[in-house]
Amino acid sequence: MSTIKPKRSPRPDLPGRYLATGQAGFLLFAIGVPLLAPDLVRTNDDPKVFALTHLSVLGWITMTMFGALYQLFPVALQVTVRSPRSGRWNYWVLAAGIAGFVPSFYLDWTPGVALFGSLTVGGVLHFASQMLRSYPSVIDWHPMAFYLLAALAWLVATVGFGFAYALNWHFGWFDVSDTMLAAHVHLGLAGWLGLTLMGVSYKLTELFALAHRKDRRLTYANLGLWNAGLLGLVLSLLSAPGSSLVIVFASVLAVSALLHVLDIGLLLRTRRRRKLSVEQWHTFASLASLLIATGLGLVLASGHIPGRSWVVAYGYAAVAGWFGFAIAGKSYRIVPFLSWLHRFSGAAGQQPVPLLRELVDERVAWTSFALLLAGFAGVLAGLLLARPLAVQAAGIVYAGGALLFAVNAARLALPLAVSRKSALAAREVTA
Amino acid sequence: MTEPMLRLPDELIASEAWAQLATLYDPELGVDLVDLGLIYRLEVSNGEVRVEMTLTTPGCPMSDSMPEAVERSLRLIPGVSSVTVDLVWEPRWEPEMMAERARRELGWL
Numbered sequence: 001m002s003t004i005k006p007k008r009s010p011r012p013d014l015p016g017r018y019l020a021t022g023q024a025g026f027l028l029f030a031i032g033v034p035l036l037a038p039d040l041v042r043t044n045d046d047p048k049v050f051a052l053t054h055l056s057v058l059g060w061i062t063m064t065m066f067g068a069l070y071q072l073f074p075v076a077l078q079v080t081v082r083s084p085r086s087g088r089w090n091y092w093v094l095a096a097g098i099a100g101f102v103p104s105f106y107l108d109w110t111p112g113v114a115l116f117g118s119l120t121v122g123g124v125l126h127f128a129s130q131m132l133r134s135y136p137s138v139i140d141w142h143p144m145a146f147y148l149l150a151a152l153a154w155l156v157a158t159v160g161f162g163f164a165y166a167l168n169w170h171f172g173w174f175d176v177s178d179t180m181l182a183a184h185v186h187l188g189l190a191g192w193l194g195l196t197l198m199g200v201s202y203k204l205t206e207l208f209a210l211a212h213r214k215d216r217r218l219t220y221a222n223l224g225l226w227n228a229g230l231l232g233l234v235l236s237l238l239s240a241p242g243s244s245l246v247i248v249f250a251s252v253l254a255v256s257a258l259l260h261v262l263d264i265g266l267l268l269r270t271r272r273r274r275k276l277s278v279e280q281w282h283t284f285a286s287l288a289s290l291l292i293a294t295g296l297g298l299v300l301a302s303g304h305i306p307g308r309s310w311v312v313a314y315g316y317a318a319v320a321g322w323f324g325f326a327i328a329g330k331s332y333r334i335v336p337f338l339s340w341l342h343r344f345s346g347a348a349g350q351q352p353v354p355l356l357r358e359l360v361d362e363r364v365a366w367t368s369f370a371l372l373l374a375g376f377a378g379v380l381a382g383l384l385l386a387r388p389l390a391v392q393a394a395g396i397v398y399a400g401g402a403l404l405f406a407v408n409a410a411r412l413a414l415p416l417a418v419s420r421k422s423a424l425a426a427r428e429v430t431a
Numbered sequence: 432m433t434e435p436m437l438r439l440p441d442e443l444i445a446s447e448a449w450a451q452l453a454t455l456y457d458p459e460l461g462v463d464l465v466d467l468g469l470i471y472r473l474e475v476s477n478g479e480v481r482v483e484m485t486l487t488t489p490g491c492p493m494s495d496s497m498p499e500a501v502e503r504s505l506r507l508i509p510g511v512s513s514v515t516v517d518l519v520w521e522p523r524w525e526p527e528m529m530a531e532r533a534r535r536e537l538g539w540l
Binding site: 075272273344355356357 | 459496500502529
């Protein structure tokens with residue numbers, strides 16, 4: 001009989017602070033799209049567009065993923081994260097880095113990009129080392145463990161490239177071509193964010209939909225295919241831009257994306273929880289966006305770029321679509337759980353406690369989803385047609401959805417913050 | 432003078448314990464632990480309760496809190512002198528272990 005001792009998770013304030021910052025990043029990104037609509041339609045190669053891009057991938061998505069992983073990594077893989085205390089102070093390093101990095105980009109202030117970029121890189125590398133040092137004690141080698149391991153390797157490569165480009169922007173050592181930037185973008189989007197989302201999706205789909213699929217060959221084969229495609233794409237972008245190798249490896253990634261959608265679909269077919277929740281509809285929107293991004297990626301890889309705004313549309317489909325819908329949907333599970341854990345778990349067994357679904361306002365969640373979906377589709381169409389007014393209008397709709405999402409999340413998170421304040425006050429009195 | 436502690440026979444404690452566990456809900460699924468088939472064994476001997484339970488998956492986020500909730504709820508039963516909760520992963524939980532009521536609740540039937 002195996003008995004597993006609980007208490008692996010860190011206190012909720014650790015994931016909570018990253019998730020709350022990610023939420024703020026989401027809102028700022030949503031507001032930034034309509035504000036920068038003319039720039040987004042004009043070109044992808046602009047400091048303001050770089051600022052918005054890094055706000056979304058670092059301030060919103062990476063912060064959220066760090067928070068979610070602090071919570072999920074220990075319980076899903078049955079491992080204790082090394083040095084959670086350092087995760088608390090590292091938050092400030094990372095938050096300060098991103099808070100300076102994004103405006104420096106926006107203002108085209110190259111010393112700031114180099115300085116705050118260094119802080120951001122330090123924070124990211126610390127997180128990666130925390131996770132990697134925890135791996136030797138992993139007990140449950142779920143596919144998520146392998147996906148995340150690969151994702152962490154790509155994360156290190158992403159910030160390595162980014163750091164070199166940031167320093168180079170200030171010191172001007174070499175010319176940075178579009179394809180060199182594309183390599184950095186794909187390392188981050190497909191490598192770090194993509195593989196993390198894929199791995200976490202397998203685990204959370206099993207958990208929340210009660211889906212059990214014993215045959216994981218497709219999941220592992222796809223892990224190999226995705227990594228091989230990405231490695232080939234990055235190397236060909238760097239060494240043979242414009243060659244047929246780029247389209248070959250982009251096609252490998254495209255096939256892998258299709259297989260991932262199929263894999264999640266097969267997993268969902270085994271679910272015992274039949275009713276589709278608002279979280280799962282977000283998942284469908286996310287997977288559909290992945291397919292849209294894949295299609296756009298193939299067009300761009302072929303070298304026939306209809307307009308610069310298509311490059312922005314490609315990134316937007318991945319960021320706001322694939323990652324955005326997935327993060328919003330999964331937040332409807334993760335944030336209520338953190339709140340429940342903090343507020344009610346101590347009373348469970350002694351008095352009635354609410355269910356997680358009772359902590360979320362479903363009507364607000366559905367309305368938020370509808371607005372995000374409509375706004376996303378409108379912004380994407382506006383970018384593809386190079387219509388700034390359409391991007392602006394749809395961006396406002398999207399921002400409305402993001403605001404409703406934030407309201408729902410804040411209702412859950414505020415009691416958590418208040419409880420923490422009370423705990424600190426109690427500690428002071430005791431001292 | 433202290434009141435003599437009410438002490439139920441072991442059989443009654445066991446029956447009360449099952450009833451108590453049926454009031455404990457998995458907050459994510461909204462189904463009680465007994466109907467979910469998460470309680471593998473419950474034994475009572477001289478007021479000492481021993482529970483063997485599992486969760487739907489080893490990576491369940493509730494693995495920290497559910498066993499504690501089980502322990503707290505069983506301690507409320509008069510005559511229970513100690514509670515031991517073993518969280519086990521063998522045999523691994525399967526959806527087929529759910530009672531019909533749980534299957535209906537989740538829309539499986």
